[in-house]
Amino acid sequence: MDADQKILKSFLPVSEDSHFPIQNIPFGVFYPNSDATKTPRCGTRIGDNVIDLAYLESKNYFTGPLFSTLAKENKRVFNQRQLNEFMSLEREYWREARKTIQDLFQEGSPLSKETSVLSECVYPIKEVTLCLPAQIGDFTDFNSSKHHSYNMGLLLRGYKEVQQNWLRLPIGYAGRSSSVVISGAKIPRPRGQAKLPDQNDSEYIASKKLDFEMELGFFLGGKLNNQGTPLTTAQVWDHIFGFVMLNDWSARDLQTWEYVPLGPLNSKNFNTTISPWIVTLDAFEEFRVKLPVQEPEPHLYLKDENMWGYDITMETLIKTSKSDKYEPLCKSNYKYLHWTIPQQVAHHTVSGCNLRPGDLVGSGACSGPEEGEYGTFVELSWNGKKPFKLSTGEERTFCEDGDSILLTGYSKSKNGYIIGFGECEGTILPAVDLSIYEKK
Amino acid sequence: MDADQKILKSFLPVSEDSHFPIQNIPFGVFYPNSDATKTPRCGTRIGDNVIDLAYLESKNYFTGPLFSTLAKENKRVFNQRQLNEFMSLEREYWREARKTIQDLFQEGSPLSKETSVLSECVYPIKEVTLCLPAQIGDFTDFNSSKHHSYNMGLLLRGYKEVQQNWLRLPIGYAGRSSSVVISGAKIPRPRGQAKLPDQNDSEYIASKKLDFEMELGFFLGGKLNNQGTPLTTAQVWDHIFGFVMLNDWSARDLQTWEYVPLGPLNSKNFNTTISPWIVTLDAFEEFRVKLPVQEPEPHLYLKDENMWGYDITMETLIKTSKSDKYEPLCKSNYKYLHWTIPQQVAHHTVSGCNLRPGDLVGSGACSGPEEGEYGTFVELSWNGKKPFKLSTGEERTFCEDGDSILLTGYSKSKNGYIIGFGECEGTILPAVDLSIYEKK
Numbered sequence: 001m002d003a004d005q006k007i008l009k010s011f012l013p014v015s016e017d018s019h020f021p022i023q024n025i026p027f028g029v030f031y032p033n034s035d036a037t038k039t040p041r042c043g044t045r046i047g048d049n050v051i052d053l054a055y056l057e058s059k060n061y062f063t064g065p066l067f068s069t070l071a072k073e074n075k076r077v078f079n080q081r082q083l084n085e086f087m088s089l090e091r092e093y094w095r096e097a098r099k100t101i102q103d104l105f106q107e108g109s110p111l112s113k114e115t116s117v118l119s120e121c122v123y124p125i126k127e128v129t130l131c132l133p134a135q136i137g138d139f140t141d142f143n144s145s146k147h148h149s150y151n152m153g154l155l156l157r158g159y160k161e162v163q164q165n166w167l168r169l170p171i172g173y174a175g176r177s178s179s180v181v182i183s184g185a186k187i188p189r190p191r192g193q194a195k196l197p198d199q200n201d202s203e204y205i206a207s208k209k210l211d212f213e214m215e216l217g218f219f220l221g222g223k224l225n226n227q228g229t230p231l232t233t234a235q236v237w238d239h240i241f242g243f244v245m246l247n248d249w250s251a252r253d254l255q256t257w258e259y260v261p262l263g264p265l266n267s268k269n270f271n272t273t274i275s276p277w278i279v280t281l282d283a284f285e286e287f288r289v290k291l292p293v294q295e296p297e298p299h300l301y302l303k304d305e306n307m308w309g310y311d312i313t314m315e316t317l318i319k320t321s322k323s324d325k326y327e328p329l330c331k332s333n334y335k336y337l338h339w340t341i342p343q344q345v346a347h348h349t350v351s352g353c354n355l356r357p358g359d360l361v362g363s364g365a366c367s368g369p370e371e372g373e374y375g376t377f378v379e380l381s382w383n384g385k386k387p388f389k390l391s392t393g394e395e396r397t398f399c400e401d402g403d404s405i406l407l408t409g410y411s412k413s414k415n416g417y418i419i420g421f422g423e424c425e426g427t428i429l430p431a432v433d434l435s436i437y438e439k440k
Numbered sequence: 441m442d443a444d445q446k447i448l449k450s451f452l453p454v455s456e457d458s459h460f461p462i463q464n465i466p467f468g469v470f471y472p473n474s475d476a477t478k479t480p481r482c483g484t485r486i487g488d489n490v491i492d493l494a495y496l497e498s499k500n501y502f503t504g505p506l507f508s509t510l511a512k513e514n515k516r517v518f519n520q521r522q523l524n525e526f527m528s529l530e531r532e533y534w535r536e537a538r539k540t541i542q543d544l545f546q547e548g549s550p551l552s553k554e555t556s557v558l559s560e561c562v563y564p565i566k567e568v569t570l571c572l573p574a575q576i577g578d579f580t581d582f583n584s585s586k587h588h589s590y591n592m593g594l595l596l597r598g599y600k601e602v603q604q605n606w607l608r609l610p611i612g613y614a615g616r617s618s619s620v621v622i623s624g625a626k627i628p629r630p631r632g633q634a635k636l637p638d639q640n641d642s643e644y645i646a647s648k649k650l651d652f653e654m655e656l657g658f659f660l661g662g663k664l665n666n667q668g669t670p671l672t673t674a675q676v677w678d679h680i681f682g683f684v685m686l687n688d689w690s691a692r693d694l695q696t697w698e699y700v701p702l703g704p705l706n707s708k709n710f711n712t713t714i715s716p717w718i719v720t721l722d723a724f725e726e727f728r729v730k731l732p733v734q735e736p737e738p739h740l741y742l743k744d745e746n747m748w749g750y751d752i753t754m755e756t757l758i759k760t761s762k763s764d765k766y767e768p769l770c771k772s773n774y775k776y777l778h779w780t781i782p783q784q785v786a787h788h789t790v791s792g793c794n795l796r797p798g799d800l801v802g803s804g805a806c807s808g809p810e811e812g813e814y815g816t817f818v819e820l821s822w823n824g825k826k827p828f829k830l831s832t833g834e835e836r837t838f839c840e841d842g843d844s845i846l847l848t849g850y851s852k853s854k855n856g857y858i859i860g861f862g863e864c865e866g867t868i869l870p871a872v873d874l875s876i877y878e879k880k
Contacts, residue, residue: 174703204741227621230872261592262611
């Protein structure tokens with residue numbers, strides 16, 4: 001870690017429990033509510049203020065060598081509706097931008113006295129609308145927690161062991177990019193087909209087993225691989241733009257019926273929620289940990305010299321329609337993952353599959369070994385057999401209409417600050433009415 | 441069918457066996473090789489000529505009421521790098537554009553005498569470079585041929601019957617959009633993991649079972665559904681922009697090892713080839729047929745009053761590195777599909793999944809009931825047990841390096857012309873060398 005980070009302090013107010021001190025500097029997209037054109041532009045967040053990076057870019061506040069060159073070429077990466085242009089640059093650019101923003105917004109900086117400039121580019125978070133941070137070309141979701149994989153195999157298929165292919169490769173599925181939304185978007189309960197074990201045929205229903213999956217996602221960036229050319233594990237880190245919290249909403253009853261042999265489609269494609277701020281690798285650098293040695297020894301293309309993971313606490317909370325406050329469902333950690341990020345990405349490309357800046361990759365539910373660490377309702381309620389008791393006296397086996405499910409994640413520094421994601425929330429709406437099928 | 445279609449003739453030359461008479465008018469994207477800026481723009485094709493629609497649009501040749509209104513608003517839909525803007529308009533616009541182009545290019549039209557205009561907008565096909573026609577937001581591939589599903593179940597899993605869920609819903613998987621390429625792009629053989637039944641562990645290999653899948657795909661367009669709101673079968677047809685031939689390249693050995701429980705990832709994500717010209721529904725209208733009544737009766741959301749399919753002949757040919765001409769591998773028909781297009785799309789959205797203009801949907805391998813109608817190598821060679829004999833004396837169980845696999849599709853009109861797709865071709869390159877994993 002850069003030694004300066006620990007003493008860094010912003011002139012903008014940051015509460016002690018904020019996820020967004022000047023040490024974070026995440027990237028996102030927003031527009032000020034006062035802008036009648038509602039034009040999205042790129043921004044960052046310090047405390048409860050959002051900063052308009054497009055404005056600062058247009059006024060040439062990015063004076064580092066790399067951004068100065070971009071300015072000379074009239075290339076504007078923050079005056080964009082998504083972060084993809086910025087993500088397409090290489091990691092040195094992302095680092096320079098973060099460093100510049102930290103310099104600009106630290107206590108005593110020249111900018112701290114330019115009140116007229118600040119009035120043009122700093123907005124209270126309540127006065128902006130947050131947008132999807134990237135145009136997501138493809139979304140892939142892995143299943144990299146051994147605890148989750150073990151629980152799911154036992155619960156749904158009666159397996160006593162994690163399957164052999166899971167131990168040999170990072171299992172994942174191609175997800176849906178059109179339905180990725182940011183925190184706050186409502187989640188209509190999906191309809192579809194399900195067949196209970198004691199039924200002869202499937203039924204057309206509104207899902208009765210709507211679940212969350214507590215995941216961490218990462219966005220890819222930089223100059224990525226051409227079709228036909230795999231990335232090696234050593235090449236991967238420079239292509240990880242940053243992290244988000246990710247809720248891979250899943251309809252377990254639809255999934256059980258549809259998933260053989262081509263995997264989940266409707267049980268996952270209706271919604272995926274991400275937190276709006278993408279937190280860089282550099283912001284989490286001080287929380288890097290070594291993951292355990294893997295057995296069996298990975299195949300050549302999956303060998304990862306470093307085996308780096310991140311110590312990031314992940315929590316899911318619930319607020320029902322009868323309650324006015326959130327209460328915890330589970331608490332786990334990103335370091336419980338078996339497969340590392342380089343292994344996931346190297347595996348994704350080993351076939352020659354090309355990746356693009358703005359692609360989103362999920363970890364799979366980050367369940368830990370203990371019951372309170374399970375990252376889904378299907379594990380927490382043991383597929384409905386052990387209802388989860390809430391402080392309101394209510395019980396839950398899966399999500400009910402009106403429930404708000406809130407994921408969050410953070411790491412606490414020894415130096416007193418917190419690096420985190422803020423909120424990744426969704427509230428369940430009732431399924432659409434069947435009258436849509438009536439003739440008009 | 442419009443009665444005029446049968447007597448319609450273009451002043452541009454069209455050979456008798458051309459897939460692109462003036463009755464077709466497909467849409468695609470290209471740039472003239474003479475353009476040093478290589479700027480893609482939208483076009484169509486008549487015979488062996490490509491027509492620059494962006495040029496005709498800029499000169500206000502689209503004089504129908506809908507396009508006149510667009511012109512007044514200064515909205516240019518063909519002067520774009522992809523067809524997405526045009527696809528985002530409603531079906532009436534697609535129809536008006538096709539009709540206008542037919543009027544412009546029919547024998548004796550005023551344009552036929554404007555040689556200086558024609559010299560600016562008509563290019564021999566050999567003097568242009570074709571491009572991917574759309575920015576594909578998401579690619580979903582169904583598995584809608586009962587014959588293919590039966591063969592695969594029997595071959596790979598020993599099932600004597602099509603599975604119950606297959607008969608109840610259009611099974612499909614989320615594919616990869618980054619790796620969709622157009623005809624002519626080379627196909628590097630994928631690497632990955634496979635485990636043979638007699639092996640204790642998986643191996644890291646170049647796929648030994650690289651296969652094609654002969655499919656038809658369709659592109660979506662118009663004002664599509666919002667998240668949470670399913671499309672009904674009756675609403676679907678207005679959202680089908682047009683068809684392409686589609687080769688869902690598949691590595692069967694990687695697939696067998698990876699697909700439980702989340703479906704295919706690396707075995708499919710390396711490449712998908714489509715034909716470059718999108719042929720409209722209207723061009724195929726005279727070839728519409730009724731598909732058989734389904735048993736069991738579909739669930740409410742899958743009921744399709746019309747049960748329309750299309751009588752489109754589909755063929756796959758092969759040319760090995762030892763040969764200088766193509767020879768047939770199989771010949772089938774799009775009308776063999778069990779699930780209709782409205783059923784596929786209604787099912788895709790029943791969960792609330794939102795679709796977008798430019799999304800691509802595949803049919804799955806269109807195998808017919810007879811051996812010569814099987815649309816994959818795994819069926820043709822019965823998973824390698826019955827090598828397929830070629831006229832060169834060579835045998836094939838799966839694709840070998842240097843093989844060119846060519847898909848095509850067409851319908852022959854009683855009125856003497858052919859509506860078709862042209863070529864959907866890919867040539868297999870050897871897998872990337874393992875030296876990429878050597879330390880640098």
